[in-house]
Amino acid sequence: MLSKKTKYGLKALTYLANKKDREPVQIxxxxxxxxxxxxxxxxxxxxxxxxxxxxxxxxxxxxYYLIKEPAEIPxxxxxxxxxxxxxxxxxxxxxxxEKCSDCPDEASCSVHKLMIQVRDxxxxxxxxxxxxxxxx
Amino acid sequence: MLSKKTKYGLKALTYLANKKDREPVQIxxxxxxxxxxxxxxxxxxxxxxxxxxxxxxxxxxxxYYLIKEPAEIPxxxxxxxxxxxxxxxxxxxxxxxEKCSDCPDEASCSVHKLMIQVRDxxxxxxxxxxxxxxxx
DNA sequence: TGTTTACCCTATTAAGTCGATAGGAAATAT
DNA sequence: ATATTTCCTATCGACTTAATAGGGTAAACA
Numbered sequence: 087m088l089s090k091k092t093k094y095g096l097k098a099l100t101y102l103a104n105k106k107d108r109e110p111v112q113i114x115x116x117x118x119x120x121x122x123x124x125x126x127x128x129x130x131x132x133x134x135x136x137x138x139x140x141x142x143x144x145x146x147x148x149x150y151y152l153i154k155e156p157a158e159i160p161x162x163x164x165x166x167x168x169x170x171x172x173x174x175x176x177x178x179x180x181x182x183x184e185k186c187s188d189c190p191d192e193a194s195c196s197v198h199k200l201m202i203q204v205r206d207x208x209x210x211x212x213x214x215x216x217x218x219x220x221x222x
Numbered sequence: 223m224l225s226k227k228t229k230y231g232l233k234a235l236t237y238l239a240n241k242k243d244r245e246p247v248q249i250x251x252x253x254x255x256x257x258x259x260x261x262x263x264x265x266x267x268x269x270x271x272x273x274x275x276x277x278x279x280x281x282x283x284x285x286y287y288l289i290k291e292p293a294e295i296p297x298x299x300x301x302x303x304x305x306x307x308x309x310x311x312x313x314x315x316x317x318x319x320e321k322c323s324d325c326p327d328e329a330s331c332s333v334h335k336l337m338i339q340v341r342d343x344x345x346x347x348x349x350x351x352x353x354x355x356x357x358x
Numbered sequence: 359t360g361t362t363t364a365c366c367c368t369a370t371t372a373a374g375t376c377g378a379t380a381g382g383a384a385a386t387a388t
Numbered sequence: 389a390t391a392t393t394t395c396c397t398a399t400c401g402a403c404t405t406a407a408t409a410g411g412g413t414a415a416a417c418a
Contacts, residue, residue: 088310090377093324093333100332112393121324126378132395144394145386161336174224188229188257196236196356197229200297203351207343215339220332226406248364262407268366281415282363 092168094122095130099139099164100220103156110142110149130168137167156218165212172212173205180205228304230258231266235275235300236356239292246278246285266304273303292354301348308348309341316341 097120102111113131117124131150134140141153165172166181176184177192178201189195233256238247249267253260267286270276277289301308302317312320313328314337325331 087307088333088337089375090324093311096333096336097331110393114393121326123378125380128394129378129396135394142394143386144384144392145388146392147387148385148393150394171223175229188226190257194358195233197224197232200232200347200351200356201224203347204344207347208340211336211339211343215336220336222330225404246364250364259407261409264365265367271365278365279415280363280365280413282417284364284415286365 089169090126091130092165094120094127095134095168096164096220097122098127098131098150099134099152099159099217102140102150102152103217103221108151110147110151112149115149133167137163139164156221157216159217161212161215161217161219162209164217172208173201175201178202178205225305226262227266228301230256230263231270231304232300232356233258234263234267234286235270235288235295235353238276238286238288239353239357241287244287246283246287248285251285269303273299275300292357293352295353297348297351297353297355298345300353308344309337311337314338314341 098116101116101120105111113128114124116122116131117127120127131140131142135142135150139153139159140150142148142150162172171179171182173179173182175186175197176182177186177189177195178198186192186195189198192198234252237252237256241247249264250260252258252267253263256263267276267278271278271286275289275295276286278284278286298308307315307318309315309318311322311333312318313322313325313331314334322328322331325334328334
């Protein structure tokens with residue numbers, strides 16, 4: 087299940103991308119327009135900023151704005167930042183690999199093979215979509 | 223992230239499928255062989271039995287056994303029974319549809335379109351795999 | 359018939375996560 | 389200076405998950 091954090095983050099990014107100019111947009115405006123708790127959105131935008139997708143400006147007339155072009159923001163990286171691993175099981179994660187505690191041997195694990203297929207098909211979808219594809 | 227319940231359930235099903243005959247296998251044997259908490263596995267096998275994949279036999283020499291052929295047990299339905307909805311968002315779920323509380327209009331939701339793609343690609347993987355594909 | 363074996367069922371718990379909230383600190387514009 | 393808006397930390401309640409406990413019930417076998 088997709089977390090609210092990710093969903094809200096995607097909506098906020100899309101909202102910013104749909105703005106014609108790159109003037110700062112206040113958190114309150116985004117929260118109101120997208121039905122998001124303002125404080126919660128605050129923390130989400132903060133992590134997106136730290137990752138380098140968003141710029142921010144404090145004080146009056148401040149807010150958040152896109153730094154990169156929407157087409158240059160692939161869903162793969164956005165999803166990893168907001169949601170974490172794309173793989174359903176840590177032992178098939180490319181960026182967040184961990185050994186499964188209950189598996190003595192990955193190669194002989196029946197679930198392993200299936201989860202690799204799911205991971206790859208999901209990665210293909212995210213790889214084929216950028217923020218530009220979420221715009222109007 | 224795949225729940226332990228689902229992972230254990232898949233492993234147990236695979237274990238039973240790999241048995242040459244269809245003699246009952248005790249919970250304790252499966253739990254030991256697959257590194258699963260016995261009591262936890264007990265409840266998982268119970269739900270799989272209620273769904274119609276497994277038969278059980280009580281008393282001495284009892285246990286669980288496959289009812290259907292592995293090739294006739296598609297991952298799609300197994301995953302839905304164990305894990306629940308395949309879609310990442312309820313508003314794109316085919317079998318567990320629910321309206322998203324924060325979305326006034328699905329058609330104009332930017333996340334909606336993306337999640338449909340993910341759902342379809344995942345469904346294709348599960349549709350192409352049956353329990354037989356998880357066997358040795 | 360009695361006893362063992364193993365499934366069946368309910369309740370509980372410890373730990374973790376998630377979404378949200380609160381309160382203030384720091385920076386910027388007027 | 390003062391109002392405005394982002395920035396940061398801390399906390400909370402509700403929910404879920406994985407696991408455990410304890411006993412009940414049915415079937416097989418001697």
